[in-house]
Amino acid sequence: MAEENDREAGEFKEVEIRCTDAQREVITAESMPNSLINVISGPGTGKTTTLCNRIAYLLGTGVRPSEIIVFSLTNQSVNDVKNTLAGILGDTLAAGVQITTIHSCANKLVSLNSAYWQVTRDKSSLDPKILDSLLRSLTVPDLRKERNGSLVGKDNSLAAKLSSQEIRKIKMTNPTLYKKLLGYENPGISTLVKSDNVLYDKIVYEATKMLHRNHTSMQASTTDVASTNVNIPASITNVKEVIVDEFQDISSVLLDFILEISRGRQLTVAGDIDQSLYTFNGATPDENIKAILPIYKQDGYNLKEIILDETFRFSKSIHKLSLNLLGTEYSLIKNTVEEEPINIIREEFFSTADEFEFVYKEINDLIDASKGFLSPKNFAVLSNKNFILDRFKEYSDNKNSNLKVKRIFGSQKWLDTKASSIVSFLQLLDNPHSDPSMLVAISFLDGIGPKMTMQIKKEAEDHGNSIYDYLISSEKYAKKIDRNLFSRLEKLTGDVDRTDPSSIVVCLIEIGNLFNFPKLLGTEVAHAQYNKILKELFENLKVLKVIHPSDVDLLSYFLSNYQEEFLKESDLETLDTDSVDDFVTVSTIHGAKGLQWDIVFVLSNLDFSNLASFPLNSRTNYVAATRARQLLYLNKAVTEKMLYVDTYKRDEADQSTVKVNYRKTMVDYIPELKLKALPNNLKELPEYEMPIGRTKNMELLGRLLGNMAKRNVLPVPSSMMGVMTHLKKSCRKL
Numbered sequence: 001m002a003e004e005n006d007r008e009a010g011e012f013k014e015v016e017i018r019c020t021d022a023q024r025e026v027i028t029a030e031s032m033p034n035s036l037i038n039v040i041s042g043p044g045t046g047k048t049t050t051l052c053n054r055i056a057y058l059l060g061t062g063v064r065p066s067e068i069i070v071f072s073l074t075n076q077s078v079n080d081v082k083n084t085l086a087g088i089l090g091d092t093l094a095a096g097v098q099i100t101t102i103h104s105c106a107n108k109l110v111s112l113n114s115a116y117w118q119v120t121r122d123k124s125s126l127d128p129k130i131l132d133s134l135l136r137s138l139t140v141p142d143l144r145k146e147r148n149g150s151l152v153g154k155d156n157s158l159a160a161k162l163s164s165q166e167i168r169k170i171k172m173t174n175p176t177l178y179k180k181l182l183g184y185e186n187p188g189i190s191t192l193v194k195s196d197n198v199l200y201d202k203i204v205y206e207a208t209k210m211l212h213r214n215h216t217s218m219q220a221s222t223t224d225v226a227s228t229n230v231n232i233p234a235s236i237t238n239v240k241e242v243i244v245d246e247f248q249d250i251s252s253v254l255l256d257f258i259l260e261i262s263r264g265r266q267l268t269v270a271g272d273i274d275q276s277l278y279t280f281n282g283a284t285p286d287e288n289i290k291a292i293l294p295i296y297k298q299d300g301y302n303l304k305e306i307i308l309d310e311t312f313r314f315s316k317s318i319h320k321l322s323l324n325l326l327g328t329e330y331s332l333i334k335n336t337v338e339e340e341p342i343n344i345i346r347e348e349f350f351s352t353a354d355e356f357e358f359v360y361k362e363i364n365d366l367i368d369a370s371k372g373f374l375s376p377k378n379f380a381v382l383s384n385k386n387f388i389l390d391r392f393k394e395y396s397d398n399k400n401s402n403l404k405v406k407r408i409f410g411s412q413k414w415l416d417t418k419a420s421s422i423v424s425f426l427q428l429l430d431n432p433h434s435d436p437s438m439l440v441a442i443s444f445l446d447g448i449g450p451k452m453t454m455q456i457k458k459e460a461e462d463h464g465n466s467i468y469d470y471l472i473s474s475e476k477y478a479k480k481i482d483r484n485l486f487s488r489l490e491k492l493t494g495d496v497d498r499t500d501p502s503s504i505v506v507c508l509i510e511i512g513n514l515f516n517f518p519k520l521l522g523t524e525v526a527h528a529q530y531n532k533i534l535k536e537l538f539e540n541l542k543v544l545k546v547i548h549p550s551d552v553d554l555l556s557y558f559l560s561n562y563q564e565e566f567l568k569e570s571d572l573e574t575l576d577t578d579s580v581d582d583f584v585t586v587s588t589i590h591g592a593k594g595l596q597w598d599i600v601f602v603l604s605n606l607d608f609s610n611l612a613s614f615p616l617n618s619r620t621n622y623v624a625a626t627r628a629r630q631l632l633y634l635n636k637a638v639t640e641k642m643l644y645v646d647t648y649k650r651d652e653a654d655q656s657t658v659k660v661n662y663r664k665t666m667v668d669y670i671p672e673l674k675l676k677a678l679p680n681n682l683k684e685l686p687e688y689e690m691p692i693g694r695t696k697n698m699e700l701l702g703r704l705l706g707n708m709a710k711r712n713v714l715p716v717p718s719s720m721m722g723v724m725t726h727l728k729k730s731c732r733k734l
C-alpha cells in the first residue's frame, strides 16, 4: 500500500542522466545487503550529483523513497543534497527521501527513547546536576557491563577533572578513550557535556547503543527482548540503503553510528580525504577508511571502490594552484574543464579596509560591466574567520546599495532550537499523555523552571500517573498551572481532524498559545521563523497527505516519520527580514564545503590578533580554492609573508599539540591509488602572472563571460553576443 502511494506521489518519469563511466558505475551499482560502495572523489567531480542520481536510479528499480536515508554532516550540506535531489526528482518525490544530519537523526532516536531527553534541549537553563541525572537516566544499562575493567575507576575520576581543552585533545588523539568517557555515568560527565560538541557526541553515542541493543534483541531468540525495549521508528527500520556524503569528515563516534545503522544494509559512502576540514573536531578520515574497509572485505560482504576523477568545476589553473596549496604532487583528478585560461588573481592588501573596499568594488564593477549577465549570486566571499566575515557583511550593509550580501552558516547548531518544541506540541495533540512532550510544554509556562519540571516528573512517577493525569488530580500546582489549560488541551485533541493538514496546524498553533510559546519567542525575527516553520510544516503535511498510507491517519504518520530537517537550523539562522534571492554569499570555508560559485574571493588573513590559532592549513586552502568555477581571487596581506601560502612551510613546533599531518593526501592513505594518480609536475610554482589590474578587468570579464556562455551558465546566448562584442571593443581600447 505504502509502495503504491510512494509511486503515485512521485509521478515517476524517465530522467536522462549525463554521466561519466565512473559516475555510471556508482549510479547503477546494485543495492545489496552487507555491501559497501566507497566513492572516492576529488572536488567538483560530481560526488553529490552522482549520489543523487543513484537515488533516482534506485527509485526507478523499485526501491521506495522511504527506504533510502542520506546522511551528511552539516545542515548546509544536507540542504545541498536536498536541492540537488529535488532538481532531479522534483520536490514531491525528493521529499520522500530522508536526508538528515547524523546528529539530528540520533537526536530523534534518543528523544523517542528517553522520556527526559527533550527538556535538556534548553541546556543553558539547566542545572548541571539535573543534566547529570538526565544523562544518567539516559545511559543504557548494557553499558554497565563494560564499566568493570580496571581502567574504569581511573577514567571516571579523570573525567571529573578534565578541562574542555583536554577533552578535545582526547577526542583527537584517543577516540577509544573518548568513547569510554562518553559511556560513563558519573559527575565527570557533566563536565564533559558542557562542551557543545561533547553533548552532540553523547547523543550520537547513545543512539548508536540503542541501535545496537535493538539489533541484538532482534537476533536474540525471544527472552532478552523484554529487557531491551528500544523504540526504533519505521523511518529507520524500513531503510535498505544508507548513503553518507562528506564521509571524510565524520568522527569515530559518528562512524560507529553509521556502521550500526547500516548493518545488514547497503552502505554507500562518498568523500575526499583531501577536503577533510574537521580533524580539529575529531574527524578521523584515515581511521574511517581503515576501520571500514576490512569489514567489507570479509566473506559474506561486498566491497566496491570507485574513483571519480573528472572535475566539472574548474579549469587547469585552479586545479594546479589547489594542488600546490595542498602540497602534493599527485592528484586524483585526471580531467579538468576545458576553457580559456584565466589566471588566479592575487591582490595584496595593507589593511582590512583596503581589502574590503577592493572586494566590494570589484564585485560591483564586474556586475556593472557585464551588463546584467553577472549577478550577486555568482559571487562568494570566503574566509576562515567568522569575525572577518561579520565585518565584511557589516561593511557591505553600511554601503546601502542594491548589492545584497548574505551570511550562510554550515553549523551543526541544531540542538538548541526552540523550534523543535513544535514537535512536542504536535505530540501533545496526538496524545496529551505523552510525558516527554508535556515536560517540554510545561517548562514554557511562567514560573516553571527546569527544576520544577523535573520535580513534577518525579512526583508523577511516584504516583504512577502520566504527567497530564497527575497535574489534573494534584492540587499542588493548581496555582501555577491553570486547570483550564488541560480542558482546552483535551478539547483540541478531540476536535482535531487528524487527516486534515489545516486542522492539524490550526490546533498546533492553539497548543503553542496555551503554553505561552509565542510570547517566549521574543524578537520579531524569531516570530518570523516560527511562522515560517509552521508554513513549512503545513506544506510538508500536504505532501504527506498524498503519499502516506491510507490506513494510518496523517498526524500519526507524520509523527512517526518526520524528519527534523523541516526545522532546519540553517534556514532559521539565515532568515533575513528583507529576504532577497540574489545575493553575494559570505561564508566560512567550512560552511562553503560542497558548494560552488563562479567567482570566489578568499579573503587574506590580515588580522594578526590571534596568531597562535592561525595556521590556515593546506586542506582549508584547498577547499577554499576549489569552490571557484571560473575565477579565483586569492587575496594576501602584505604582512602575510611568513604565512603566505606560496612560501608557507609547516613548522612542526608551531603546530597545536596534536599532530595532524595535513600534507598527507588521499593517495598517501590508499597506496593503490598512487599508481593510478597522475603526477602533476607541480614542483614549479603555479603561474601567477601579475594580476589583471584593479581597474583593467575588461579582458578578464570577456573571457569569463565567454567561458560561462560555453558552460551554458548565461541564460540568453543571443543577446550575449552584444555584450561580447562590446567587451571586445572595450578590451581593444584598453
Ligand SMILES: Nc1ncnc2c1ncn2[C@@H]1O[C@H](COP(=O)(O)OP(=O)(O)OP(=O)(O)O)[C@@H](O)[C@H]1O
Pocket (backbone or CB within 6 Å): 018, 019, 020, 023, 041, 042, 043, 044, 045, 046, 047, 048, 049, 050, 272, 312, 313, 593, 594, 595
Ligand atoms: N557528468 C556530468 N556532466 C556535467 N556536469 C556534471 C557531471 N557531474 C557533475 N556535474 C556538475 O559538476 C558540478 C560539481 O558537482 P558536485 O557539486 O556534485 O561535486 P562534488 O564532487 O560534490 O563537489 P565537492 O567535492 O566540492 O563537494 C555541478 O555543477 C554538477 O552539476
